[in-house]
Amino acid sequence: xxxxxxxxxxxxxxxxxxxxxxxTLEVQPGQVMCILxxxxxxxxxxxxxxxxxxxINAGRLxxxxxxxxxxxxxxxxxxxxxxxxxxxxxxxxxxxxxxNLFGHMTALENVVEAPIRVKRVRKxxxxxxxxELLNRVGLADKYDTYPSQLSGGQQQRVxxxxxxxxxxxxxxxxxxxxxxxxxxxxxxxxxxxxLAEIGMTMVVVTHEIGFAREAGDVAVFxxxxxxxxxGDPREVLVNPxxxxxKAFLSKVL
Amino acid sequence: xxxxxLAVAVIGSMVENKRFEWGVVRHYMTDPTxxxxxxxxxxxxxxxxxxxxxxxxxxxxxRLSPNPLVxxxxxxxxxxxxxxxxxxxxxxxxxxxxxxxxxxxxxPFGGPxxxxxxxxxxxxxxxxxxxxxxxxxxxxxxxxIRAGLISVDEGQxxxxxxxxxxxxxxxxxxxxxxxxxxxxxxxxxxxxxxLKTSSLVSAIAVVDLLYAAQIIYSRTYxxxxxxxxASLWYLICTTVLSIGQYYVERHYARGARxxxxxxxxVWLNMTDIRPFFGFRR
Numbered sequence: 001x002x003x004x005x006x007x008x009x010x011x012x013x014x015x016x017x018x019x020x021x022x023x024t025l026e027v028q029p030g031q032v033m034c035i036l037x038x039x040x041x042x043x044x045x046x047x048x049x050x051x052x053x054x055x056i057n058a059g060r061l062x063x064x065x066x067x068x069x070x071x072x073x074x075x076x077x078x079x080x081x082x083x084x085x086x087x088x089x090x091x092x093x094x095x096x097x098x099x100n101l102f103g104h105m106t107a108l109e110n111v112v113e114a115p116i117r118v119k120r121v122r123k124x125x126x127x128x129x130x131x132e133l134l135n136r137v138g139l140a141d142k143y144d145t146y147p148s149q150l151s152g153g154q155q156q157r158v159x160x161x162x163x164x165x166x167x168x169x170x171x172x173x174x175x176x177x178x179x180x181x182x183x184x185x186x187x188x189x190x191x192x193x194x195l196a197e198i199g200m201t202m203v204v205v206t207h208e209i210g211f212a213r214e215a216g217d218v219a220v221f222x223x224x225x226x227x228x229x230x231g232d233p234r235e236v237l238v239n240p241x242x243x244x245x246k247a248f249l250s251k252v253l
Numbered sequence: 254x255x256x257x258x259l260a261v262a263v264i265g266s267m268v269e270n271k272r273f274e275w276g277v278v279r280h281y282m283t284d285p286t287x288x289x290x291x292x293x294x295x296x297x298x299x300x301x302x303x304x305x306x307x308x309x310x311x312x313x314x315x316r317l318s319p320n321p322l323v324x325x326x327x328x329x330x331x332x333x334x335x336x337x338x339x340x341x342x343x344x345x346x347x348x349x350x351x352x353x354x355x356x357x358x359x360x361p362f363g364g365p366x367x368x369x370x371x372x373x374x375x376x377x378x379x380x381x382x383x384x385x386x387x388x389x390x391x392x393x394x395x396x397x398i399r400a401g402l403i404s405v406d407e408g409q410x411x412x413x414x415x416x417x418x419x420x421x422x423x424x425x426x427x428x429x430x431x432x433x434x435x436x437x438x439x440x441x442x443x444x445x446x447x448l449k450t451s452s453l454v455s456a457i458a459v460v461d462l463l464y465a466a467q468i469i470y471s472r473t474y475x476x477x478x479x480x481x482x483a484s485l486w487y488l489i490c491t492t493v494l495s496i497g498q499y500y501v502e503r504h505y506a507r508g509a510r511x512x513x514x515x516x517x518x519v520w521l522n523m524t525d526i527r528p529f530f531g532f533r534r
Contacts, residue, residue, distance in 0.1 A: 051415055053411055053414065053415065082419055082420050083419060086414070086417045086418065086419045087417065088417075089414065089415060089416070089417040090416070090417030092415070093415075094412075094415040096408060096411070096412060096415075098408055100406075100408035100409060100411060100412035101412075102409060102412070102413075102427055102431075103409070103431055103508050103509070104430050104431050104505075104507050104508045104509075105508065106508075113416070113426065114413075114416035114417060114418060117418065117422055117426060118416065118417045118418055118422070146507070146508035147508065148508060148509065159412075162416070163415075163416070166416060166417065
C-alpha cells in the first residue's frame, strides 16, 4: 500500500537556523499520527512542509505517492507552478492554531468558498454539504454567524468543517487546541476523535497527551529538528525509552 | 456658546453684506457654462480616479512581489510620479506631442508598423488632464492599497492556499475584500482631493468648474459671487461623495467587530436616503 505521507531525510532551514535536520517517517492511510515535542522542536514547520506552505531544502516528501510542490527530473527537484501546487493542496486539509477563518464571510460562506471557487461544485450542492458538515461539528445554528461572533472552539470547528468540505485524503492539524480556553478544548478534540474513528488519515501536532494516547495510532516525539522516538502512543507516552522524551513528558503531565 | 455666537455673526454678516451679491450667486448657480464646467470636473475626477485605482492595484501587487525586478519597477514609478508636482505632469502630457508627434508600435529600424497613433490630434487638453491626474493618482493609490493589503493577517493567505486557492483567487476573494476596510477611507479622501485638484487643468485651458467661473467673471467682474458659485458646487459634490463613502465603508465592514459611529452615519441611518442614491439593500 502507498503510504499517505512519506518523508525522507527532510531538511529545512530559515536563514542559518536549521529547523529540520532530516526527518524520515511514514503515515499509512487511515492512521492518526500525533507529533509531540517541546516548542522549537520543528513539529509545526514539518507539518507545514507536508502541504508546501514551507519549501524544503533537502530530502523528499510524498503525499499519496506524489511529490509535494516539486517535480523530479533526473536527480534534481524543480518547484511546480502555483497552479499545480494548488491542485495538490486540495487533497490535503489543514487546520491552524489560530483558526484563520475568513473574517469577511459567515461560517457557511467560509465552508463553501473553496468547493465553489476551486472545485467548481454547483452552489446549491456545496451549500447542502456545507450545512451537513456544520451540523456534524455541532454548529447547526451558526450558519450565518461571522467568525468574530463565535467562540474559539466554535471557530476551530468551522475551520475543521471548511477543510473537510474539500473531501481531503489527509488532514493536518497544527496545534488545533493551543489557542483555546481550557474549557473549549474538549469540543474540538471530540470532533477530531470522531474523524479518527471514521478512518480519516490525520497528522496532528499537539500537546494533548490524552488525545494522542486514546485517538493516536502512532506517536512521534520530536526534539531539536529530529525524530527522537516513534511508536505506539501507549508505549511512547507511557514508557518512553529516551531520556529527552521522559524529560518532556514529566514537564507536560 | 462663543463658537455658536461667532458662527451666527459671520453668517449674518455674509447674508447682510451686499457685496456678496447673493442674487448673482443664485443666477449663476445654474448657468449653462457653469454646469458644463461642473460636468467636465466630474468627468475628470471620475476618469482619473478609475485610472488611479486600477493602476494603484497593479502597482501595489507589484511592490509586494517577491521578484525584485517587478517590485523595483513599481518603486521607480511611485518615486517618479509622487516626486514631481502634478502641475508639471499636466504640462508635460499637454506637450507630449512636441516630443513624440507620432507614436508607432512596430519593429525598430524601419520594420513594419503594427499600430500607429498621432499624438498631435489624440492628446486633447482633456485627455492630457486625465492622463496626468490619473497616472499621478496611481502612485498615491498604490501606497494606500499596499497598506491595505499588508494589514490583512498572513494567516488568511495561508488558509486560502491550504484550501488549494491560487494566488490570484486568494488576492481577489480573500485578501482584497478585507483590505478594503483600510483602503476605503483614504480613497474617499483622495477622491475628494481629486475633485479639487482637477481644477489645475484650467492651466491647460480645459474648461472645468473653476475655469468656467473665471471665464464669466473676467467678463462681468463679479469675482466673489462666481467664486462662491464654484465653491458651493464643490461643496455639494464633496458632500455627496462623503455620503457615498459611508455606504461603501459599511459594505466592507462585514464581519468586523464594532463600527465607529459618526455624526453622518447616525443621521444617514435615521433618515434612509439610499433610494435617492440608487443604493439597494
